[in-house]
Amino acid sequence: MSDLLIATGNAGKLEEIQAILEEIPVNLVLPSRIGLSLNVVEDGQTYAENAARKAVAYAQAAKMIALADDSGLEVDALGGEPGLHSARYAPDPHATDADRRRLLVQNLSGKPRPWTAHFHCTVAIATPSGELYFAEGNCNGEILPVERGAHGFGYDPIFYIPELGKTMSELTLAEKNRISHRARAVLAAIPILQELLVM
Numbered sequence: 001m002s003d004l005l006i007a008t009g010n011a012g013k014l015e016e017i018q019a020i021l022e023e024i025p026v027n028l029v030l031p032s033r034i035g036l037s038l039n040v041v042e043d044g045q046t047y048a049e050n051a052a053r054k055a056v057a058y059a060q061a062a063k064m065i066a067l068a069d070d071s072g073l074e075v076d077a078l079g080g081e082p083g084l085h086s087a088r089y090a091p092d093p094h095a096t097d098a099d100r101r102r103l104l105v106q107n108l109s110g111k112p113r114p115w116t117a118h119f120h121c122t123v124a125i126a127t128p129s130g131e132l133y134f135a136e137g138n139c140n141g142e143i144l145p146v147e148r149g150a151h152g153f154g155y156d157p158i159f160y161i162p163e164l165g166k167t168m169s170e171l172t173l174a175e176k177n178r179i180s181h182r183a184r185a186v187l188a189a190i191p192i193l194q195e196l197l198v199m
Contacts, residue, residue: 002197005029007058007068009037012153013182017067020177020186026197029064036062047072047084051124052132059126065196067189071121071181073155075104075143077111086155101158105145115143119159119181123189125196133192137184141168152176 004026006017018028031037040057044050047070054068072086082089082104089100108115118140125133139161147157149169156168161179168176177183 001025001027003027003029003064004193004197005031005034005036005058005062005064005066007031007054007066010153013069015173016177016180016182017069017186019173020183021190021193024190024193026193029062031058031062034062042070044070044084047120047122047136048124048134050084051122051134052126055124055126056130056132059128060130063128065125065127065193067123067125067186067193069121069123069182069185071119071185073104073117073119073159075108075115075117077108077115078104081107097154101147101155104143104155105158108143108145113142117141117143117159119155121181121185123182123185125189125192127196133189133196135185135188135192137181137186137188139179139181139184 006014006028008014009031021028038057038061040054042050044053050070051068055066059066072083074080074083090103118138121137123135141159141161144158144160148167149157152169159168
């Protein structure tokens with residue numbers, strides 16, 4: 001079975017990606033299990049640039065194929081913010097997910113609802129020799145002023161999916177992995193992985 005390095009230290013992302021890829025015959029390697037800890041600067045101008053930087057850095061350091069993603073929440077009433085800066089939206093470098101959610105709702109205060117938005121994810125797959133492949137996924141919804149649900153992470157408690165009548169945080173992991181931006185991007189990447197890993 002071929003190895004695939006999941007290039008992230010984010011526990012929530014790891015859990016989701018592992019669940020999405022559990023059906024394909026690949027040995028998922030986590031950076032912590034091989035003692036790999038990289039600080040990749042995510043200062044690209046696009047999701048693809050940031051994802052590629054992480055994937056390439058991890059692939060070269062570990063000498064194995066690596067999968068990384070970059071994702072963000074884009075809110076229409078805020079001109080697409082927080083977008084690329086979703087994880088660093090609050091000015092305080094020690095801000096929590098809850099702090100970022102509060103700031104987002106605060107910045108939307110007074111703007112007409114519904115606060116339409118979408119999550120975007122770009123997945124990058126890098127080989128140790130420097131080849132790069134990409135896949136993308138989106139999930140549409142709207143922002144709620146009040147948090148709902150106990151699952152997920154990031155902006156999930158305020159991201160509402162009208163057709164399901166639930167926020168991302170009210171979905172089980174299995175439900176989320178059918179419709180989320182990350183699930184759609186990782187699923188779109190499976191044919192690429194199948195070719196690279198010769199399953």
